Amino acid sequence: MLQRYGKIIGWGVHIPEKVVTNFDLEEKWDTTDEWIVQRSGIRERRFASEEETTDVMATRAAINALKKANIKATDLDLIIVGTCLTEYFTPSVACLVQSAIGAKQIPAYDISAGCTGFLYSLSTAYQFIQTGAYNRIMVIGAENISRFLETGDRSTAILFGDAAGAVIIESTDEPCGLHGFTLGSDGDDKDVIAMNTSSHRGRFDEGHFIKFQGQQVFKFASRVLGKACREALAQANLTLDDVDWIIPHQANVRIIQSAARDMGVPLERFIINIDRYGNTSSASIPLALYENLESGKIKPTDTVLMVAFGAGLTWGATVLQLAPKSEATVAHTQSDAVLGQLAAAG
Numbered sequence: 479m480l481q482r483y484g485k486i487i488g489w490g491v492h493i494p495e496k497v498v499t500n501f502d503l504e505e506k507w508d509t510t511d512e513w514i515v516q517r518s519g520i521r522e523r524r525f526a527s528e529e530e531t532t533d534v535m536a537t538r539a540a541i542n543a544l545k546k547a548n549i550k551a552t553d554l555d556l557i558i559v560g561t562c563l564t565e566y567f568t569p570s571v572a573c574l575v576q577s578a579i580g581a582k583q584i585p586a587y588d589i590s591a592g593c594t595g596f597l598y599s600l601s602t603a604y605q606f607i608q609t610g611a612y613n614r615i616m617v618i619g620a621e622n623i624s625r626f627l628e629t630g631d632r633s634t635a636i637l638f639g640d641a642a643g644a645v646i647i648e649s650t651d652e653p654c655g656l657h658g659f660t661l662g663s664d665g666d667d668k669d670v671i672a673m674n675t676s677s678h679r680g681r682f683d684e685g686h687f688i689k690f691q692g693q694q695v696f697k698f699a700s701r702v703l704g705k706a707c708r709e710a711l712a713q714a715n716l717t718l719d720d721v722d723w724i725i726p727h728q729a730n731v732r733i734i735q736s737a738a739r740d741m742g743v744p745l746e747r748f749i750i751n752i753d754r755y756g757n758t759s760s761a762s763i764p765l766a767l768y769e770n771l772e773s774g775k776i777k778p779t780d781t782v783l784m785v786a787f788g789a790g791l792t793w794g795a796t797v798l799q800l801a802p803k804s805e806a807t808v809a810h811t812q813s814d815a816v817l818g819q820l821a822a823a824g
Contacts (some may be wrong), residue, residue, distance in 0.1 A: 480608035484607035484615075484655040486800040487547070488646035488776070490542025491768045492535040494524040503636060518733025518735070519756075523639030523756030525624040532564045533574035535642035538619035539764075543616065545642040547802075552578040554646070555612035557586040558603055560595025560619045560760040562789060563626050564588075571620060592788025593727050595619055595760030597661070597796055598645070600784075604656040607649050618644040619760035639756035643764025652802035657781070658714025660706050661794040693769050701735045702793045704740035707785050710795035716781070718743055721797070723776055727786035728762040737785075742774050759788065771800075779806040 500511035513519055525590060526535065536559055544551060559572040568576075572586035590820055591598040596619030603615040609747040620642035646724040647655070697741050703726065723805045724747055749766045758765060763784050770776040778801035785795040 481651065481653075482608050482610055483650050483653055483802070484604055484647040485650050485802060485805075486645050486655075486798075487569070487648045487704070487729055488543040488545075488547025489644065489768045489771055490539045490546055491641065491643045491761075491765050492538035493641050493765070494526045494530050494535070496525045497522050498525050500636075502619060506719045509631070509636060510816050517730075517732070518637060518756075519619050519750075519752050520637065520732075521753045523754075524641060526622050526640040530622070531641070532561055532622040532642075533571045533578070535622065535640065536561070536571055536618045536644070537575050537578040538617060539618060539620065539642040539644040540579050544579070547648075549646070551581040554581045554601070554614050554616050556606060557581060557616045558599040558615065558617050559586075559588045559618070560591065560597075560599040561588055561621060562590045562592050562595060562759065563623055564624070565622070572618075575618065575724055577596075585798060589603045591663075591760075591792045591794075593729065593757070593759045593762065594661075594786040594788040594792040594794045595786060595793040596697060596763050597659075597786050598792070600645075600759075600796060600798075601656065601661060601794065604659075604720055607647055607655070609796060610649075613649045615647045616644060617647065617764075618642060619762070619764045621759035621761050623757075623759060635756045641758040641761040641765050643761050645764060645767070646739075650802065652778050652804055653661070654779075654799045654802040657716065657799060658710045658712070658798040659796040660709040660713065661792075662702070662706070663792045664775055676727060680685070689814045698738070698791060699729065699787050700736045703733070703785050703795075706787075706793050706795035707737075707741060707783055710746075710783065710785075710797050711752065714797040716797060720781055720784075721747070721783045722780035723749055723770070723782050725763050725766050726781060727750045727757075727785045728755065728766065728786070729757045729787070748801040760786075762786075777806070779803055808815075 500514045508791045570588040576586040623638040787793040
């Protein structure tokens with residue numbers, strides 16, 4: 479039986495238009511731009527409008543990914559959405575996306591793993607690809623956190639923003655895709671990042687906001703990020719020298735700096751955009767991936783190490799090569815042909 483791999487053929491995001499700067503927050507809360515930047519590295523974030531619910535943002539990211547991949551929604555076999563704070567207990571965001579894009583009858587479900595949700599979903603999707611169960615899978619990370627923030631809690635409310643990011647995985651017999659991964663959780667620390675719900679009315683009630691114990695999260699993240707990366711690389715039989723880029727969950731720039739020191743990797747090899755978007759939870763990694771693929775900083779044939787942590791507490795890391803090396807040869811050949819044509823025309 480042929481070994482099955484999965485290449486990422488499409489990517490897309492939805493970023494709310496509303497920009498909320500630290501100076502905007504100064505007018506509402508007992509905080510300053512300097513205080514926020516020093517403690518988190520965040521300068522601005524995006525807040526969703528009333529119309530931009532979690533499923534709406536996820537759907538828009540999905541549509542953009544389909545356009546990039548140049549396929550129809552009916553070509554998909556499965557939709558998985560990593561998300562934790564949604565407007566509905568049920569139906570799932572994935573089912574709402576499935577309906578909105580017209581991916582008739584295919585399975586769709588959410589994975590709730592806090593900020594690690596995208597990596598949990600991505601790792602799950604690749605198992606379906608590698609076993610031959612499905613050929614094309616859409617994986618989305620989407621969060622609408624701003625409406626679940628207690629504005630009086632400046633240590634938490636300053637950190638978060640809203641966004642959605644999506645990728646599409648397609649099976650191939652050329653080596654690429656998920657080389658290694660690790661996932662973990664520790665429910666003993668469930669209260670470190672948590673939000674209660676008012677289940678007797680089936681909706682979020684006043685006073686039920688996300689709670690975030692910053693010092694405990696920092697200690698946890700500093701301990702687990704490097705370890706998760708080493709485990710995923712060991713499974714892939716690779717080392718940090720084989721990695722082109724590291725995309726960490728965008729929670730706090732000081733946590734990323736701590737991880738870089740622990741791993742002995744220059745900060746320049748880390749993809750960081752927290753200054754512009756804040757912590758977008760499970761959307762942060764696909765958002766960073768999208769931006770840097772679009773800019774050309776990340777090439778599809780690059781080896782990318784992605785690592786995250788979140789409520790649960792959960793953590794995970796994946797070693798991913800988006801496309802087979804043969805595509806780099808094709809792209810290089812096409813580039814040479816174009817240069818040849820230009821030279822002849824000149």
